[in-house]
Amino acid sequence: MLLFKLECKRLFAGTVNKLVLVLFLLSGIFAIYQGALGYKSIRIDQYKSTVVFQKEREHVSSREALPEPGSLAYYASAPTQWQLSPWAALFVGETSSSMVAAKIRATALQSQIYNREIVNPSQQRAGGLDLGFVLVYFLPLVIGILTVTLISDEQHAGRWRLLNAMPRSVFSLVGKQIALRFVVIWFMVALLLISAALLLSLPFDIFFWTVLGATSLYMVFWFALAAIIMSFGKNSVFNSLTYLSSWVVLALLLPGAVHLYLSNQYHSDAPLEITLQLRMTLNDGWDQDKQATLDAFVAKESKWSNTAPLGEAFDWKWYYAQQHMSDIAVQDQVEAYRRSNAARQNQLQKLSVLSPALFFQLSLNELAKTSGNFQIKYQQQIADYHQTIRHYFYDFLFFDKQVSRQDIADFPKFEPQTMVAQGGSWKLPLSTAVVALMLMIAIVRIRKVKVI
Template identity: 30%
Template sequence: MYLLAFKIFLRNKATYWSIALLLVTGIASIHIGKKFVEKQTHMIEKTAQIQKDHIKKHVGFFNKEMGLLMYYLRFSVVNQPPMLSAIAIGQRDINPAVTGVTIRNLNEQIYDTDLNNPSSLLLGNLDLNFVFIYLFPLIIIVFCYNIVSEEREKGIWGLTKIQSKSVMQVIWMQFSIRMLVIYGVAILLIAFAAIYLPLPVNKPLVASIILLFAYLLFWFAIAFLIVSFGKTSNYNTITLLTVWITLNIIGPAFLNLWVTNKYNMPEALETVIHQREGYHEKWDIEKQVTMNKFYAHYPQFKAYVLPKKEFSWLWYYAMQQMGDDDAQQSADQMLQKTIKREQFTQRASLFMPSLYAQLQLNEFAQSDLNNHLHYLQSVKKYHEKLRLDFYPLIFGEKPVNSINWNAFEMKRFTETSSIGLTQTVLPLLLYTFLFGILGLFFMKKTLFKL
């Protein structure tokens, strides 16, 4: 009987078209993700050579003054994308993978982004994450909306009840057939991605697969709950689509509006203004005032006395430093609000399983906001290290040729994310269990009326 029901389900044209849609969009999304990662990887590889050529060229041009040379020299920090980010691009398409910094003021450099078409960014990239989060639930709705209700509407439900030992067993059989097809397509896409990309078999990949399977099970639990009400196919369709729209569109949109208003960030503009004013106004004030603030920031450089000549690199880089210092408070406030936004979104996503699954997958793929914030902190630390390394050379007027410039290579940022698998999957399993229990309760009440 199970094999017969399986064949009948597969003969439905809607089943064929649904499977084809998932396979085509899934394969296309994997290919798009691969091209995206390859593009970023190629850009990073080129950056390594460009930095070497850049240093060599400028050392040849500006070999008289260390201060003048360091005005131009740019050092790169890259955020290497893991291959898993090909299936969950997340925020990597809007945040730069390469940041080049000089030892001048940091705040005007660290927030530079790549030039992109804003229309393309608005649409976003099609990745496998999107296919699983948004398209798979729609197909589950297509597969499950007419379980029981279709047979009732055709007038054959009574015959089904007579021929079967247990009505509940028939319903479970119908759901299990659909689950088998959905999970089969999911496994095919994941296997294709693992081979085509390829994906290393590691904890983030395993965690992503388990999370995706739990997410699909959550949607089957929702479908089971709606079907258990014993309503018509039209009612089931409208209700399931309403749930899908609420969880995937209305809920996240409302959350975004709430977070934007709750944690508005005027500090972004203030940081730019304070940084620019903090630097430019130093040209018009007493030099010693600037130097006193600089010595307060870096007491280890008090031994370098300001020359009496009109211009000195000690004074110039002190002005640059003051631009960062004056903007530091606004920059810190902006960072703290960004962190609060992310934390609030993470907590709120517990009530929106679709958003929760998406955020978790981005975290596993290191394409989330936290990864970018950690990357920016790495850039800041590297920038500070460059300053501490080169300030003594500039202030001491060391010869340019006394430095081994070949030692300055591109810096790579890497992050190892800690994954608590049980804690990550638990919210989805709790929702699945809750809806499953409610579905059983309503199903048992409904079965006596059907």
């Protein structure tokens, strides 16, 4: 017990140690607060979209004369929403650079999706400051500062030979010092997660314990790395620079190299090309044979093939037929981009094993349903809902049916589907095996520390 008290005093005596721990807590609290505000803003936007659409529907339904179907289809912007986990407040992922509450009309779909991509999600790197950023990048630095100079400080103070002369094993003493630091930092991480759960009303379910367990494994990796570095018996400057260099390589350079490689391998300008091609097709359609466009449309959408031929006047059914044919004109590009994006995400998951930081960050995003894979799933839900809207209005446009107030009330709503992560069963065994190997190497090396 006396030795434990002395080690606690040593741990909290240094100004640097206390400053680092305080900064870690403050940065974690600030990240939680900022993430809570961001998530609240997302939920407000999604709620506002739903409320505004409901008000617009009530306004249209209250009018004495209802609008014609084509006009109603043009102005009816139906809200959708990315069904995020509440943990998205802590692990933002792709949600900071992509739409999460898109409004969809019956017009051409692809321009509605890709014309809004102000920031291409495939170009995103680390994202903003959230709790995931603090855990992925700041936590290893805290571990290194508190741990990597343990043995070299003892050697510099002249106590190392004395410790080796004691009957108690030096390995046991060093192990207890490392364990104390692990426990202190682990309790701080747990405190941050518990505080976030209470602040955001998150359940203490399997997800909470999964995040805590994954963070613990991540901590063990960096503690093991620090132990391996200090086991070489070098001075504090060497140990600190070696650990910092390792952090730069594993947390910054390797993830950057992976993203650079993927950016070169997979075409990232496709959204712009799709939007431009679709816009040109729409514009050219006004100068082409409108009946031929309608015939081409009903050849693909046979359910509405019994519609009457076009007259001389403008006809809404040609307009929406042209909109859909424009989507079809870029369908090959869209499918190629989706396959490329899915392949990129799959390759990113595989290459993330090169960097524990990237691997951990992607795992957190997958758990919070904010990863690129879930963005792809959300876009597919938008596409399915867009087809439902189109078909709803086609009944009126192609069969000359008038819209009633009941039809407005029966307008289909977007129903977000539960999105489940796939293909991640290998992550836990792999990460556990890597951490166990690092821990074994660290134990063997610590036992062989030279006395200088």
